[in-house]
Amino acid sequence: MSIKQSPKLSAEKRREQLLSSAQKLFLKKGYRRTTVDEIAKKVGLTKGAFYFHFDNKEHIFFDLVKLVLGNYMAKTKEISSQNPSPADFLRVLFEEKGECRSDNFCYNIDFWVQAMSIPKIKRYMNNSFKKVVDNFIDGVSSSGYKNSKINLKDLAVFTFSLFDGLWIRHVVQPSIIDIPAQIELFDTLLKNNYLFKNKRGNNEK
Amino acid sequence: MSIKQSPKLSAEKRREQLLSSAQKLFLKKGYRRTTVDEIAKKVGLTKGAFYFHFDNKEHIFFDLVKLVLGNYMAKTKEISSQNPSPADFLRVLFEEKGECRSDNFCYNIDFWVQAMSIPKIKRYMNNSFKKVVDNFIDGVSSSGYKNSKINLKDLAVFTFSLFDGLWIRHVVQPSIIDIPAQIELFDTLLKNNYLFKNKRGNNEK
Amino acid sequence: MSIKQSPKLSAEKRREQLLSSAQKLFLKKGYRRTTVDEIAKKVGLTKGAFYFHFDNKEHIFFDLVKLVLGNYMAKTKEISSQNPSPADFLRVLFEEKGECRSDNFCYNIDFWVQAMSIPKIKRYMNNSFKKVVDNFIDGVSSSGYKNSKINLKDLAVFTFSLFDGLWIRHVVQPSIIDIPAQIELFDTLLKNNYLFKNKRGNNEK
Amino acid sequence: MSIKQSPKLSAEKRREQLLSSAQKLFLKKGYRRTTVDEIAKKVGLTKGAFYFHFDNKEHIFFDLVKLVLGNYMAKTKEISSQNPSPADFLRVLFEEKGECRSDNFCYNIDFWVQAMSIPKIKRYMNNSFKKVVDNFIDGVSSSGYKNSKINLKDLAVFTFSLFDGLWIRHVVQPSIIDIPAQIELFDTLLKNNYLFKNKRGNNEK
DNA sequence: CATGAATGAGATTTCATTCAT
DNA sequence: GATGAATGAAATCTCATTCAT
Numbered sequence: 021m022s023i024k025q026s027p028k029l030s031a032e033k034r035r036e037q038l039l040s041s042a043q044k045l046f047l048k049k050g051y052r053r054t055t056v057d058e059i060a061k062k063v064g065l066t067k068g069a070f071y072f073h074f075d076n077k078e079h080i081f082f083d084l085v086k087l088v089l090g091n092y093m094a095k096t097k098e099i100s101s102q103n104p105s106p107a108d109f110l111r112v113l114f115e116e117k118g119e120c121r122s123d124n125f126c127y128n129i130d131f132w133v134q135a136m137s138i139p140k141i142k143r144y145m146n147n148s149f150k151k152v153v154d155n156f157i158d159g160v161s162s163s164g165y166k167n168s169k170i171n172l173k174d175l176a177v178f179t180f181s182l183f184d185g186l187w188i189r190h191v192v193q194p195s196i197i198d199i200p201a202q203i204e205l206f207d208t209l210l211k212n213n214y215l216f217k218n219k220r221g222n223n224e225k
Numbered sequence: 226m227s228i229k230q231s232p233k234l235s236a237e238k239r240r241e242q243l244l245s246s247a248q249k250l251f252l253k254k255g256y257r258r259t260t261v262d263e264i265a266k267k268v269g270l271t272k273g274a275f276y277f278h279f280d281n282k283e284h285i286f287f288d289l290v291k292l293v294l295g296n297y298m299a300k301t302k303e304i305s306s307q308n309p310s311p312a313d314f315l316r317v318l319f320e321e322k323g324e325c326r327s328d329n330f331c332y333n334i335d336f337w338v339q340a341m342s343i344p345k346i347k348r349y350m351n352n353s354f355k356k357v358v359d360n361f362i363d364g365v366s367s368s369g370y371k372n373s374k375i376n377l378k379d380l381a382v383f384t385f386s387l388f389d390g391l392w393i394r395h396v397v398q399p400s401i402i403d404i405p406a407q408i409e410l411f412d413t414l415l416k417n418n419y420l421f422k423n424k425r426g427n428n429e430k
Numbered sequence: 431m432s433i434k435q436s437p438k439l440s441a442e443k444r445r446e447q448l449l450s451s452a453q454k455l456f457l458k459k460g461y462r463r464t465t466v467d468e469i470a471k472k473v474g475l476t477k478g479a480f481y482f483h484f485d486n487k488e489h490i491f492f493d494l495v496k497l498v499l500g501n502y503m504a505k506t507k508e509i510s511s512q513n514p515s516p517a518d519f520l521r522v523l524f525e526e527k528g529e530c531r532s533d534n535f536c537y538n539i540d541f542w543v544q545a546m547s548i549p550k551i552k553r554y555m556n557n558s559f560k561k562v563v564d565n566f567i568d569g570v571s572s573s574g575y576k577n578s579k580i581n582l583k584d585l586a587v588f589t590f591s592l593f594d595g596l597w598i599r600h601v602v603q604p605s606i607i608d609i610p611a612q613i614e615l616f617d618t619l620l621k622n623n624y625l626f627k628n629k630r631g632n633n634e635k
Numbered sequence: 636m637s638i639k640q641s642p643k644l645s646a647e648k649r650r651e652q653l654l655s656s657a658q659k660l661f662l663k664k665g666y667r668r669t670t671v672d673e674i675a676k677k678v679g680l681t682k683g684a685f686y687f688h689f690d691n692k693e694h695i696f697f698d699l700v701k702l703v704l705g706n707y708m709a710k711t712k713e714i715s716s717q718n719p720s721p722a723d724f725l726r727v728l729f730e731e732k733g734e735c736r737s738d739n740f741c742y743n744i745d746f747w748v749q750a751m752s753i754p755k756i757k758r759y760m761n762n763s764f765k766k767v768v769d770n771f772i773d774g775v776s777s778s779g780y781k782n783s784k785i786n787l788k789d790l791a792v793f794t795f796s797l798f799d800g801l802w803i804r805h806v807v808q809p810s811i812i813d814i815p816a817q818i819e820l821f822d823t824l825l826k827n828n829y830l831f832k833n834k835r836g837n838n839e840k
Numbered sequence: 841c842a843t844g845a846a847t848g849a850g851a852t853t854t855c856a857t858t859c860a861t
Numbered sequence: 862g863a864t865g866a867a868t869g870a871a872a873t874c875t876c877a878t879t880c881a882t
Contacts, residue, residue: 023879028845050339052257055872069846071874136398149401174410177394177402182383185390189382193341196354197382205379214417236862261856272857274863282856433858438866462667465851479867481853546808559811584820587804587812592793595800599792603751606764607792615789622829646841671877682878684842692877 026064035073037063039087042080051081051134078138085135089148096152100159106179107207109156113183114199152180169215182206240278242268244292247285256286256339283343290340294353301357305364311384312412314361318388319404357385374420387411436474445483447473449497452490461491461544488548495545499558506562510569516589517617519566523593524609562590579625592616650688652678654702657695666696666749693753700750704763711767715774721794722822724771728798729814767795784830797821 029037041062045054056077060070074080092113099112135141156176165172189197210216246267250259261282265275279285297318304317340346361381370377394402415421439447451472455464466487470480484490502523509522545551566586575582599607620626656677660669671692675685689695707728714727750756771791781787804812 023847025846025880028881031845034845050255050257052255056874057872065845066847067874068848068876071876072845077873146398146401149398169413170410171406174403174406178387178407178410181390181394181402181407182387183390184393185386185388188389188393189386193351193354196351197386198379201376201379202383202386205375205383208374208420209414209418212419213414214419215413239862260854270862271864272855273859273865276857277862433868435859435867438860441866444866460665460667462665466853467851475866476868477853478855478869481855482866487852556808556811559808579823580820581816584813584816588797588817588820591800591804591812591817592797593800594803595796595798598799598803599796603761603764606761607796608789611786611789612793612796615785615793618784618830619824619828623824624827624829625823649841670875680841681843682876683844683880686878687841 026069031073034063034065034069038065038070038073038080039084043084043088046081046084046131051131081134082138082141085131085141085145089145093148093151093155096155096159100155100162102159103163104159105163105207106156106160106165106175106210107203109159109179110183110186110203110206114186114203149180153177156180165210165216179206236278239268239270239274243270243275243278243285244289248289248293251286251289251336256336286339287343287346290336290346290349294350298353298356298360301360301364305360305367307364308368309364310368310412311361311365311370311380311415312408314364314384315388315391315408315411319391319408354385358382361385370415370421384411436479441483444473444475444479448475448480448483448490449494453494453498456491456494456541461541491544492548492551495541495551495554499555503558503561503565506565506569510565510572512569513573514569515573515617516566516570516575516585516620517613519569519589520593520596520613520616524596524613559590563587566590575620575626589616646688649678649680649684653680653685653688653695654699658699658703661696661699661746666746696749697753697756700746700756701759704760708763708766708770711770711774715770715777717774718778719774720778720822721771721775721780721790721825722818724774724794725798725801725818725821729801729818764795768792771795780825794821 038059042054042059045058045062056070057067059080060067074083095112096109099108102108104112135145153173153176156179157172160166160175161172165175186197186199186202190199243264247259247264250263250267253259261275262272264285265272279288300317301314304313307313309317340350358378358381361384362377365371365380366377370380391402391404391407395404448469452464452469455468455472466480467477469490470477484493505522506519509518512518514522545555563583563586566589567582570576570585571582575585596607596609596612600609653674657669657674660673660677671685672682674695675682689698710727711724714723717723719727750760768788768791771794772787775781775790776787780790801812801814801817805814
């Protein structure tokens with residue numbers, strides 16, 4: 021009997037498509053609620069094809085965690101060399117100019133909780149976070165945020181936690197939250213602060 | 226032959242036990258990963274008994290959302306009458322003195338995502354958030370944070386998003402994050418700010 | 431919506447039923463070709479019920495291996511105290527008087543191959559076989575089969591291998607093989623043998 | 636871009652390679668547990684190539700059954716003209732000198748059960764077995780094993796069942812079983828037997 | 841001849857829910 | 862009120878087979 025097949029693409033292309041599909045779905049519905057069938061169908065394939073490209077559902081998840089964290093680290097690294105303010109980190113993580121694409125970083129707690137339940141990936145994540153914090157410290161100390169009263173590590177945790185919280189609210193209640201305004205607010209709070217004022221001189225970004 | 230039965234408690238007691246059990250589990254593992262069996266076993270009952278007290282899994286979830294949001298609203302309402310600073314909201318939500326009990330507020334995105342997927346509860350949540358924001362605005366404006374340059378609604382969103390982010394990181398990576406230090410940092414950032422300084426005079430809480 | 435349920439039996443009864451059902455099917459079709467659905471349906475249950483009684487398909491298999499080998503050992507132990515001839519072992523293993531019930535011992539190689547692929551069960555099986563061989567040696571040496579020219583351990587292996595071979599042929603081609611005649615033949619070969627003749631005196635069984 | 640391909644061999648060569656590969660795998664793991672992918676990979680090909688050479692998995696199985704049984708028949712035919720004792724049949728089936736190559740006869744019950752479930756092959760097998768039995772009878776009666784008390788057909792079944800049983804134990808628990816010793820034992824049992832003694836005179840092989 | 845991406849049927853397993861006792 | 866055996870829908874995963882290149 022004959023079988024209708026989707027056009028064949030290279031494994032590389034398909035892997036990318038499937039990763040992107042999975043990322044969107046995991047973000048929107050969480051790891052558990054997302055089925056392999058959905059991931060595959062979103063790119064016009066069947067379950068079977070999914071298993072040709074990935075060993076199992078957990079594997080695509082691992083790959084995604086690595087991708088996301090790698091991206092995250094790369095971005096923060098990149099910013100750190102440009103004399104950034106803490107708010108600049110938010111700006112870039114939210115993809116320039118507040119245009120937040122919900123398929124871009126899947127900073128979603130379900131994703132995290134799932135990830136943290138697997139020792140291998142948990143270690144990877146803790147290491148990643150340390151690197152991101154280091155990048156942040158490098159970046160902001162070079163741009164005048166070094167201050168005896170503020171522990172820069174705490175400021176990093178503060179910034180990234182704020183990012184997570186904004187991100188989540190953005191995902192869950194997009195109508196309520198205005199990301200660019202929030203970033204501006206963060207920037208304003210820091211710029212008009214005694215703690216940094218004298219250190220940084222004029223605050224043009 | 227006789228069957229071992231748990232001592233029969235009043236329906237009211239059992240409901241409370243089950244709600245508490247479900248809350249802890251939903252927080253720790255997410256709605257989907259938590260089974261009815263686990264919820265029941267945690268209080269020494271069987272699945273069957275669960276269905277005597279709740280119509281189904283979604284119902285206990287609804288009840289929990291209402292409970293949690295009610296609590297959240299009550300707390301913020303209470304603080305708002307005590308001339309709070311924004312950081313005070315964090316302080317109280319994190320249960321005073323930085324001692325965070327992980328079973329207290331289940332502000333976990335999986336919980337949210339699940340909740341937002343049900344229209345009835347989505348409306349409820351949006352309304353709750355609006356009330357919480359109003360409580361915040363009431364509170365901080367009475368304590369001198371009214372400032373033409375800062376939109377207080379934005380400051381509320383900022384504060385609650387920060388709370389969410391800190392909370393999540395606390396749940397996922399407890400070893401990395403020092404909640405009291407973060408609250409202090411938030412407080413410091415606001416207190417030493419030009420924007421509020423002249424308006425508020427002395428900042429002792 | 432309402433559900434039609436099979437009459438409820440005690441877990442103990444159901445386990446026995448399911449074990450028996452699985453034994454017959456594994457014997458007839460092999461482990462792999464037998465589905466959990468079939469095992470359950472054969473006793474009027476659904477897949478779901480199967481998983482209430484057994485953790486998974488491998489577990490029922492383990493239990494069965496233990497049951498079968500335990501039975502095998504017990505039988506050979508029992509015979510060994512009754513001055514048996516080697517053929518008596520076959521007789522009893524084939525359940526008295528050649529009436530072979532195909533659901534009795536599942537001495538089937540698929541069963542074995544599957545079992546041997548799991549280290550835990552492999553050790554168990556090797557130990558069992560050693561015990562069975564010991565029982566055989568005990569039994570036949572007490573009834574005059576001790577003979578310097580014949581290694582009794584070899585005779586044991588010979589007897590049990592013959593049993594396996596007959597059993598398999600009986601399962602696969604029942605029309606071709608006459609078990610009682612084969613047992614008689616084995617007995618005759620031994621009884622009319624110089625090696626044992628002088629040792630055993632008259633050979634009445 | 637170019638694709639790595641195995642060197643193209645004649646269809647005949649490939650068929651033989653695939654048959655040999657399949658035989659080894661079916662013996663080791665059973666028909667069901669063996670995948671087409673494994674069969675192909677073992678000779679450096681892909682699934683697709685397999686389907687160029689064989690219509691489907693069942694076909695290669697049929698071909699194998701015929702090959703194996705043909706071999707079996709040919710061997711027994713050959714021996715039967717050499718005045719064999721029953722033990723000689725074992726000897727030859729086990730490939731002279733006790734050096735058992737596990738890839739030679741796949742006399743494995745999974746193989747049989749699978750085969751017997753297909754009527755065409757079942758008839759073929761029953762006929763084969765009859766011929767093998769006839770070869771045996773021809774052989775041993777010419778060498779003095781004709782005896783009124785022993786039905787030679789039973790002796791044939793006995794011998795081949797013993798072979799099966801030894802073979803299986805050899806495959807499953809190679810460390811426990813000493814094939815040459817078993818063959819010797821069989822020979823000894825027959826040689827020192829009243830039933831044949833007077834008929835056969837001296838028994839040197 | 842051979843590749844390798846894709847299919848689809850079917851197997852194992854999970855779990856919310858039902859219900860007789 | 863509570864038990865625990867049973868259901869059934871849905872999810873994950875496997876693998877024989879197809880087919881464009």
